[in-house]
Amino acid sequence: MSHAIRADKFLLDADRTTWHDETLWFVREKRDRAVYAVPEFQELRELASGIKNHTLSRLDLYLQEFEAAAKANGVHVHWAADAAEHNAIILDITRKAGATRIVKSKSMLTEECHLNPFLIQHGIEVVDTDLGERIIQFRDEPPSHIVLPAIHLKKEDVGDTFHTHLGTDKGENDPQRLTEAARQHLRAKFLAGEVAISGVNFAIAETGAVVVCTNEGNADLGVNLARVHIAAMGIEKIIPRLSDLGVFTRLLARSATGQPVTTYTSHFAKPAPGKEMHIVIVDNGRTQQLGRPDFRASLKCIRCGACMNTCPVYRRSGGHSYDFTVPGPIGAILSPNIDMKKHSSLPFASTLCGSCTDVCPVKIDIHTQLYKWRQVLGEANEIPASKKWGMKFMGRVLASTRVYGLGGQFARKALRLLPHGLTHAPSMNAWAVARELPEAPKQSFREWYAKQPAPAAPSKTSA
Amino acid sequence: MSLTSRERILAAAKANKPEELPLPTVPDFGGEATVERFTTVLTGIGGTVVRMGGLQELGETLQQLFPEARNVASPLFRGTVPVNRETPTGILAEIDLAVLPGEIGVAENGCVWLPEANMLHRALPTITQHLALVLDQRQIVATMHQAYAQLPHTGGYGKFVAGPSKTADIEQSLVIGAHGARSLVVVLY
Numbered sequence: 001m002s003h004a005i006r007a008d009k010f011l012l013d014a015d016r017t018t019w020h021d022e023t024l025w026f027v028r029e030k031r032d033r034a035v036y037a038v039p040e041f042q043e044l045r046e047l048a049s050g051i052k053n054h055t056l057s058r059l060d061l062y063l064q065e066f067e068a069a070a071k072a073n074g075v076h077v078h079w080a081a082d083a084a085e086h087n088a089i090i091l092d093i094t095r096k097a098g099a100t101r102i103v104k105s106k107s108m109l110t111e112e113c114h115l116n117p118f119l120i121q122h123g124i125e126v127v128d129t130d131l132g133e134r135i136i137q138f139r140d141e142p143p144s145h146i147v148l149p150a151i152h153l154k155k156e157d158v159g160d161t162f163h164t165h166l167g168t169d170k171g172e173n174d175p176q177r178l179t180e181a182a183r184q185h186l187r188a189k190f191l192a193g194e195v196a197i198s199g200v201n202f203a204i205a206e207t208g209a210v211v212v213c214t215n216e217g218n219a220d221l222g223v224n225l226a227r228v229h230i231a232a233m234g235i236e237k238i239i240p241r242l243s244d245l246g247v248f249t250r251l252l253a254r255s256a257t258g259q260p261v262t263t264y265t266s267h268f269a270k271p272a273p274g275k276e277m278h279i280v281i282v283d284n285g286r287t288q289q290l291g292r293p294d295f296r297a298s299l300k301c302i303r304c305g306a307c308m309n310t311c312p313v314y315r316r317s318g319g320h321s322y323d324f325t326v327p328g329p330i331g332a333i334l335s336p337n338i339d340m341k342k343h344s345s346l347p348f349a350s351t352l353c354g355s356c357t358d359v360c361p362v363k364i365d366i367h368t369q370l371y372k373w374r375q376v377l378g379e380a381n382e383i384p385a386s387k388k389w390g391m392k393f394m395g396r397v398l399a400s401t402r403v404y405g406l407g408g409q410f411a412r413k414a415l416r417l418l419p420h421g422l423t424h425a426p427s428m429n430a431w432a433v434a435r436e437l438p439e440a441p442k443q444s445f446r447e448w449y450a451k452q453p454a455p456a457a458p459s460k461t462s463a
Numbered sequence: 464m465s466l467t468s469r470e471r472i473l474a475a476a477k478a479n480k481p482e483e484l485p486l487p488t489v490p491d492f493g494g495e496a497t498v499e500r501f502t503t504v505l506t507g508i509g510g511t512v513v514r515m516g517g518l519q520e521l522g523e524t525l526q527q528l529f530p531e532a533r534n535v536a537s538p539l540f541r542g543t544v545p546v547n548r549e550t551p552t553g554i555l556a557e558i559d560l561a562v563l564p565g566e567i568g569v570a571e572n573g574c575v576w577l578p579e580a581n582m583l584h585r586a587l588p589t590i591t592q593h594l595a596l597v598l599d600q601r602q603i604v605a606t607m608h609q610a611y612a613q614l615p616h617t618g619g620y621g622k623f624v625a626g627p628s629k630t631a632d633i634e635q636s637l638v639i640g641a642h643g644a645r646s647l648v649v650v651l652y
Contacts, residue, residue: 023635038571040492050487057484060476073619079469131641132632148632155634175636186642191552209617217589217628217643224586224620225552235472242617243489246608249623250571260504260572261607261625264589264643270619272548272585283472291479 002345002384007317010152020152021315027148028309030258031359037260038250047247049363052300055238056290062205062238063281069208073270076278083113086282090115090197090230091122093278097228099124099194105212105219106130107199108146108303109232109282112325115197126197127189129218131182138165144319146326147256147305152318186218196222198268200233200279201302202248206241209269210279213252213262220266228276231268235286236299248302251361255304289337294372298333300362307356307366313349322346329356333369336377344382347373408444415440491612494605496570498651501603505573509639510626510647514600517652521562521597528648529560529593537562538583539597546583555584561591565624565649567610568603574625575649576610579618588624589643596624600651 011017035041055062067077076093080086086109094102102119104110104126116137119126128137132149136142138161143149150158159173168181198219202211210231212219223229239245253259271277290296308314308328319327324335324343329350335343347370350356356366377383378391397403415423415437424432466474502512515524521539525532534557536546544558563582565575575596577588588594604610610623628643639645 026635043492047487047489050484053481054484054486057481059480060473063473063476079467079472081468081471085468129642130632131630135632148635150632151635153634155636158633175633176638178633179630179638179641183640183642187556190642191556207616215628216630216641218641220589220622221586221642224584224589225555235476240486242614243608243611246606246611247489249607257631259508261569261574261623263508263626263629264622264624265574266620266622267617268620269617272620281472283468283475287472287475287479290476293481296481 001323003317003321003323003349004345006321006323007349010318010321011316016152016154017316017318019154020318023151024309024315027257028306028359031255031306031309032258034254034258034260038254041251041254044247044251045361045363048251048302048361049300051239051244051247052362053297055240056236056296056299059235059238059290062240063235065205066203066208066238067281069206070269070279071208073208074277075208075269075271076276078278078280080280080282080284082284083282086110086113086232086280086284087115087118089280090232091119091124093228093230094119094124094195097195097276099228101189101192102126102195102197103129103189103193103218103222103226104197105199105214105222106133106149107197107232108143108325109199109234109284110197111143112284113232113282115232127186127193129186129189129222130214130216131179134182134186135161138162142320142325144327145305145308146303152320190218190221190225193222193226195228195230196226197230197232198223200231200237201252202239202245203233203237203279204240204242204245205238207269209242209267210237211245212266212268213249213264214266215259215263217264220264223268224272226275228278229268229271230278230280232280232282234282234284236301252302252304255306255359255361285338289334292337294376295333295337295369297364298330298337298366298369300364301330301334302362304361306359306361310355310359312351312353312355317349322349329366329370330364333366333373336373340377340380340382344377347371347377348383348387405444405446412440412442412444489608491608492606494571494609496603496605496609498600498603500570501568501573504570505626505649508573508626509629509637510573510649512649512651514651518597520652521650524650525560525562525595528595532560532593534558535560535562536583536587536591538581539564546587548584550584552586555586555590558587558591560593560595561587561644562595562597563588565596565598566602567613568598568600568649568651569605569607569610569623570603571606572625574623576614576621577624578621585620588622589628591644593646593648594624594627594644595648595650597650597652 144152314328332346567576630641
């Protein structure tokens, strides 16, 4: 199913679509205010981009440096080539710990690997502890945004969900009281957690520590109460030095939500005495992306979500319409790497306006990559026949002055003469489904220009 | 003999990586390392800043700020609950107030560096209902760059704390007090 067809479902509720659009734009505006408060922000973006480019160019070496430092810290390091291996490693650690209860803070990687259903299938209780993630876990939905996982829901939806799952009063929609109910519910889970899983925002090669950024403190609470901490990280999370972290912590929260920094920026290097810490380093298609020069830069992504918040298509189509762990512009360049056929419509879910590229804190050329994916998909015959032949036809028209002129004449006449029902037939003109066609002018610019008197010769005494 | 996943990932990363690019030097951007800036920013993100004359005033300051705190844990004075890294979860869960020494304050974002050695127990700063961080105002720096420059290593565990635990996951309404401490006071002296 294409992105456009799934987006249609989201668009059925016009009020909700408008709310979604405006809310994310509000976050984008907060981001702008936070960014303008930092004079060197553009310099920081350049540095972040440079540090990531450098790291990718020595990725194998930094991974080994990180592994050695982490092992010296007493951490168990595991390597997983794909999602299945990642899941198997985590199940194995959990079983060896004799545990059946896991508390988990946010990790898009475990989402990408479909860890939760796998563990539940093997008799393990997994509780997502980020509030947004817990809400969608109750509802058995995937996140619709990487930073704001439940942004597609209204407080009434959360009220209904909590009434069903937590026994809050029917009709209780107050965010403060709903959050308090979740706090009490999740505290009990934290206190009972045996194994805690976290994601990784940054992994520092120099010190072997992993850094986790949250506003709720759920990673800290889960990890520090459980006996076993498992941190799941993609190979691209590496940065060389502790001092590089200054650049990224200044960019991440400002780009994500407009905060100056996340409430907690936690550095986990060694297990507490008597406890265990494991790091699972995962590839799952990333080394393949590294080998594609046109798309390699997507590995620089620090998962702030700024590109989603600014994207006119994402804001009006909702995260679920992308049907991929990471939605929005960055997801649309990551997903075809995983499955080109399944995600072939995503690089077209963009206006190519470049706003995503403008806000990206690590300067990924997102809209250029979207454009490049379109070429790759065209070559690989992964675009619909109507689009393919339409493009070929337009290519011929635009290549010839004569054909273009004739076509223009024909179109201006046709627009005036043909009945509305024909020019707006959804089967023939999808563009006009939600738009009015322009009124056709009597003449083209070229015809008008040809009738103008020749301009006077330029004067020699110009100012 | 088949390769392990480790060997395969490293080999693929080596084979597919681009030509080596230089590692940029991160400059010290300077900036404003003042109590005023720190206070404005931290207040803006839901924290509170209280100033006192010196450490000897701590007891009185806390009494005024938290008159109802029953279970108090701190390495700075004899609290009502002794906490160390062996303290059982059930006891930690009952703590009303933790008073911990912070080491570095960052003016640009209002965060305070809290190393493991200052926490009594790693879970204490988040499991406590309320958190007070005590900070020498001379330890305020302008930016994260300057903060990390003072940290050669972050130890076994340590964190920057900027305000109380919060969330906006329900319709983007900001709610203070998600899972961690419901309030954060930085006591400057």
